[in-house]
Amino acid sequence: MVTITQTTTQGPGPARKQGRWRRLPVVHQLHQSVGIQRGMLVAGLVLTALFVLAAIFAPLIAPYGFSQLRDEDGAFGAQQPPSPEHLFGTTVGGYDVLSRVIWGTQTGLGVIVVAVLLSIFAGVALGLVSGYFGGWLDRVLVVICDAIYAFPTLLLAIVMSIAISGGQSSLWGGILAAAISITVVFIPQYFRVIRAETVRIKSEAYVESAKVVGTSNLRIMFRHVLRNATRTLPLIFTLNASEAILTLAGLGFLGFGIEPTSAAEWGVDLKAALSDVSSGIWWTSIPPGLAILLTVLGVTLVGESLNDLADPRLRGRRAVSAASGTVAETSVVPGGTLSAGPGGLAGLENEGRP
Amino acid sequence: MKPAPSRSRKRLGGNLWRYLIIRFLLIFPTIFILVTLVFVLMRTTGDPITAALGDRLSADQLAERIAAAGYDRPIFVQYFEYLGQVFTGDFGTTLSDNRPVIEVLFVYGAATLELAFYALVVAFAVGVPLGMVAAYFRDKVPDAFLRVFAIIFYAVPVYFAGMLMKLVFSVWLKVLPVSGRGTTNTELEMQLLEGKTGIYLWDALRIGDPGILGDVLSHAVLPGLTLGLLTAGIFLRLVRTNVIGTLATDYVDAARSRGVSEYQLVRKHAYRPALIPIITVMGLQIALLLGGAVLTETTFEWKGLGFQLTEYLQARDFVAVQGIVVLLAVIVAVTNFIVDVIAVLIDPRVRY
Numbered sequence: 001m002v003t004i005t006q007t008t009t010q011g012p013g014p015a016r017k018q019g020r021w022r023r024l025p026v027v028h029q030l031h032q033s034v035g036i037q038r039g040m041l042v043a044g045l046v047l048t049a050l051f052v053l054a055a056i057f058a059p060l061i062a063p064y065g066f067s068q069l070r071d072e073d074g075a076f077g078a079q080q081p082p083s084p085e086h087l088f089g090t091t092v093g094g095y096d097v098l099s100r101v102i103w104g105t106q107t108g109l110g111v112i113v114v115a116v117l118l119s120i121f122a123g124v125a126l127g128l129v130s131g132y133f134g135g136w137l138d139r140v141l142v143v144i145c146d147a148i149y150a151f152p153t154l155l156l157a158i159v160m161s162i163a164i165s166g167g168q169s170s171l172w173g174g175i176l177a178a179a180i181s182i183t184v185v186f187i188p189q190y191f192r193v194i195r196a197e198t199v200r201i202k203s204e205a206y207v208e209s210a211k212v213v214g215t216s217n218l219r220i221m222f223r224h225v226l227r228n229a230t231r232t233l234p235l236i237f238t239l240n241a242s243e244a245i246l247t248l249a250g251l252g253f254l255g256f257g258i259e260p261t262s263a264a265e266w267g268v269d270l271k272a273a274l275s276d277v278s279s280g281i282w283w284t285s286i287p288p289g290l291a292i293l294l295t296v297l298g299v300t301l302v303g304e305s306l307n308d309l310a311d312p313r314l315r316g317r318r319a320v321s322a323a324s325g326t327v328a329e330t331s332v333v334p335g336g337t338l339s340a341g342p343g344g345l346a347g348l349e350n351e352g353r354p
Numbered sequence: 355m356k357p358a359p360s361r362s363r364k365r366l367g368g369n370l371w372r373y374l375i376i377r378f379l380l381i382f383p384t385i386f387i388l389v390t391l392v393f394v395l396m397r398t399t400g401d402p403i404t405a406a407l408g409d410r411l412s413a414d415q416l417a418e419r420i421a422a423a424g425y426d427r428p429i430f431v432q433y434f435e436y437l438g439q440v441f442t443g444d445f446g447t448t449l450s451d452n453r454p455v456i457e458v459l460f461v462y463g464a465a466t467l468e469l470a471f472y473a474l475v476v477a478f479a480v481g482v483p484l485g486m487v488a489a490y491f492r493d494k495v496p497d498a499f500l501r502v503f504a505i506i507f508y509a510v511p512v513y514f515a516g517m518l519m520k521l522v523f524s525v526w527l528k529v530l531p532v533s534g535r536g537t538t539n540t541e542l543e544m545q546l547l548e549g550k551t552g553i554y555l556w557d558a559l560r561i562g563d564p565g566i567l568g569d570v571l572s573h574a575v576l577p578g579l580t581l582g583l584l585t586a587g588i589f590l591r592l593v594r595t596n597v598i599g600t601l602a603t604d605y606v607d608a609a610r611s612r613g614v615s616e617y618q619l620v621r622k623h624a625y626r627p628a629l630i631p632i633i634t635v636m637g638l639q640i641a642l643l644l645g646g647a648v649l650t651e652t653t654f655e656w657k658g659l660g661f662q663l664t665e666y667l668q669a670r671d672f673v674a675v676q677g678i679v680v681l682l683a684v685i686v687a688v689t690n691f692i693v694d695v696i697a698v699l700i701d702p703r704v705r706y
């Protein structure tokens with residue numbers, strides 16, 4: 001049907017030594033892309049790399065500690081305008097704005113890594129089992145996941161963080177609370193995608209033949225189904241990473257964040273800066289806000305490009321688009337929207353054209 | 355690939371009424387699951403009274419209040435009681451300011467509804483035409499520009515966008531008010547109005563004073579724009595993708611071969627069929643809109659459900675939080691139902 005998707009999902013075939021790295025998820029798409037799409041992908045990769053580098057080298061780059069209030073010349077002072085000592089000035093609480101923005105990358109990266117890892121494992125396992133075995137368990141899980149999926153993520157995250165920490169947070173407590181809250185929101189997304197893929201793959205000839213020769217269910221699930229169902233994961237990963245950053249910051253902004261003394265978090269800083277804005281103090285809000293914007297922008301640009309490149313219709317060559325199928329058959333995230341999961345649109349489109 | 359349409363749908367064979375009824379009944383398990391989830395999660399940390407007043411009352415006083423409210427009974431008993439109460443519309447009484455939660459919901463829900471209305475107006479007015487433009491100029495400069503614009507509006511946190519707008523329009527240019535829904539004078543007039551709805555635009559129209567109407571509208575511009583542009587970015591992407599999708603279909607090719615102009619193709623042939631998936635996904639966006647409303651209201655001190663939710667969160671008043679969250683769950687479930695009904699009425703194929 002669609003040749004492109006197959007190249008990325010090749011199982012253990014004849015070893016093609018040269019160009020193997022070209023088949024790695026992101027590298028492959030980089031080669032595949034042209035023109036504006038390549039520009040978007042490269043821009044996204046650069047921004048994402050900057051974010052990760054800043055997180056790794058934060059102790060070296062940041063001029064001060066994230067909770068540092070004074071140096072040898074005395075206290076920093078509150079709401080100081082930008083100066084050579086403090087490039088972006090100081091906050092209401094007397095912290096150095098630039099340092100907190102840089103340290104904030106660590107918190108963000110920590111939350112992304114924990115949240116995405118947890119939700120991939122839980123979501124993939126549930127989706128695989130649910131789709132493979134079917135039955136009442138499948139139906140119950142689908143209904144629960146649909147209910148959670150339809151709910152505003154931020155509200156669910158708030159409820160979760162109340163459940164986990166009662167709303168007060170230390171550094172790791174805060175990161176974990178935020179990460180787990182976000183995980184609960186994301187599990188349905190992985191669940192839906194993996195389940196749909198599993199249901200499709202389950203009826204393929206190679207799975208049937210594996211069954212005939214007496215392969216165990218466990219082995220079929222992991223060796224035959226899972227390997228072929230994971231092509232969409234890099235894409236959802238990028239979409240979720242950006243959502244994780246926004247949810248973390250949203251929690252912080254609503255007062256469910258990490259204490260400023262235990263870690264730097266952009267949402268908390270923006271909440272503190274809210275009252276500054278009315279008195280014309282711009283330097284406390286713009287740097288952390290831009291940090292969120294650029295991070296999410298970078299990750300989203302990568303995700304958006306991956307989505308387009310996975311969908312031949314959107315890949316940008318007229319000739320290809322004419323020969324390819326409908327959206328529902330080929331698109332990873334139907335409709336190409338960030339929030340539209342593969343239940344809503346694909347269901348509709350497919351039903352129309354059985 | 356198909357994510358398993360529910361079994362009931364398959365058996366319907368195009369009977370509209372049966373589809374509608376079954377779809378309607380599906381609302382209840384959804385709400386039930388969310389109410390249960392919220393209830394269980396909120397209780398894992400303990401009872402609401404300790405959370406809200408634990409540091410202000412002595413142990414004896416606390417125990418007394420807990421017993422009075424019935425929080426010392428087994429959790430199952432409390433759960434079934436809560437379910438029964440929610441079913442009859444009784445959400446309890448807030449702990450921090452002693453008001454019936456249902457009253458809070460009605461008073462502040464009107465404000466949130468008004469904000470959501472403004473946001474949707476902005477989103478439709480901006481997102482849909484621009485999405486068609488992007489599809490028309492696909493892969494050319496305007497398209498790239500618009501897509502980056504859409505991604506930026508997705509990537510910027512609403513509260514940061516709101517703060518920037520405040521900074522530019524309220525503080526530097528001084529053309530629009532910083533926050534709130536009206537000046538003190540307007541708020542006063544609203545309070546005095548007989549049979550007020552809480553929707554200021556409506557109430558202002560009824561008062562009929564152009565000054566008040568202008569005041570209400572000027573307060574609505576920034577919050578409406580902030581939340582609206584976030585949603586517009588999503589609409590833009592949706593319209594673009596779907597119009598491009600329908601532009602690749604055979605009947606559009608047929609129309610093109612008859613000499614229909616590209617503009618007409620986008621405007622007439624591709625846009626209409628693209629609307630169906632757009633409407634469906636818009637149903638999902640209501641959740642995002644509500645989440646965004648919570649943040650926007652907090653940014654602009656727009657006294658709606660979201661603003662109030664933040665206040666109650668700060669006060670650790672979990673009875674009120676629970677009520678608001680449950681109401682929002684109901685709104686989401688009902689909206690999704692309505693959207694599905696609209697989709698069915700537009701496109702008979704969906705019925706199956």
